[in-house]
Every structure is written in C-alpha cells, then in structure tokens.
Amino acid sequence: MANEITIQEAQIKVDNWIKTVGVKYFSELTNLGILMEEVGELSRIIVRKYGDQSFKNKEEEALLSDEMADILFVLICLANQTGVDLTTALDKNIQKKTFRDSSRHQNNEKLHP
Numbered sequence: 001m002a003n004e005i006t007i008q009e010a011q012i013k014v015d016n017w018i019k020t021v022g023v024k025y026f027s028e029l030t031n032l033g034i035l036m037e038e039v040g041e042l043s044r045i046i047v048r049k050y051g052d053q054s055f056k057n058k059e060e061e062a063l064l065s066d067e068m069a070d071i072l073f074v075l076i077c078l079a080n081q082t083g084v085d086l087t088t089a090l091d092k093n094i095q096k097k098t099f100r101d102s103s104r105h106q107n108n109e110k111l112h113p
Contacts, residue, residue, distance in 0.1 A: 007087045014076040028081050035074045042067040 005013065018025050026034070045064050048055045079086045105111055 007090065008085070010072075011076055011080055011086060014073060015080050018077065018080075025077060025081050028078060031074055031077050031081065035071065035078065038067060038070040038074055042071060 025031070041062070042064070045062055045067055047053050049064070076086065078084075079089075
C-alpha cells in the first residue's frame with residue numbers, strides 16, 4: 001500500500017523540504033512561472049499519449065505521475081507562501097461545485113449517451 005498523506009501533511013512536508021533542502025521559497029511570481037512550465041510538461045505528455053501527436057525521441061520516458069507530482073509540489077509551495085489551507089479550500093470548492101452544479105451535469109445530454 002502506498003504511503004498515504006493528507007493535504008495538510010503534504011503542506012507541512014513541502015514546507016520542511018523547502019526550509020531544509022531548498023533553502024527558501026522562490027518568490028510567488030517565480031513559483032507561478034514554474035507552475036505554468038510544469039502544466040505545460042503535463043500537457044505535452046497527455047497530448048502525445050491520448051491525443052493525435054506522437055512522442056519525440058526520449059519524451060516517452062517522462063512519467064505522467066511525475067509531472068502531476070511536480071504540479072502539486074509547486075501548487076503546495078504557492079499555498080504555503082500565500083497562507084492558503086488547501087484542505088479547507090478544496091472542501092469549500094467541492095461544496096461550491098456541488099451546490100452550483102447539482103443538476104447541471106445530470107441534465108446535460110452530452111454526458112449521457
């Protein structure tokens with residue numbers, strides 16, 4: 001079984017890593033740029049694996065899970081830097097979507113073949 005970790009524990013773990021191995025957080029603006037780069041790398045893999053493009057040279061070696069983890073790591077950095085509790089934020093976001101979309105998707109004929 002994989003090592004389970006809560007979102008709160010992940011925020012603490014990333015913060016500890018930054019303060020020991022990483023020395024300090026990059027600026028929020030730098031981390032935003034890094035986040036965009038990582039999303040681009042994930043996009044490249046998904047486009048080639050599930051879309052119409054093919055992989056170039058050693059691109060196939062890039063792991064989808066690793067790119068997703070890179071994104072999560074940088075997002076957690078940004079949350080830590082800006083004082084966002086991701087557990088609370090995600091819970092509120094799911095509640096918002098549930099209220100807003102309670103019948104929207106059920107009534108969408110495009111989602112029901």
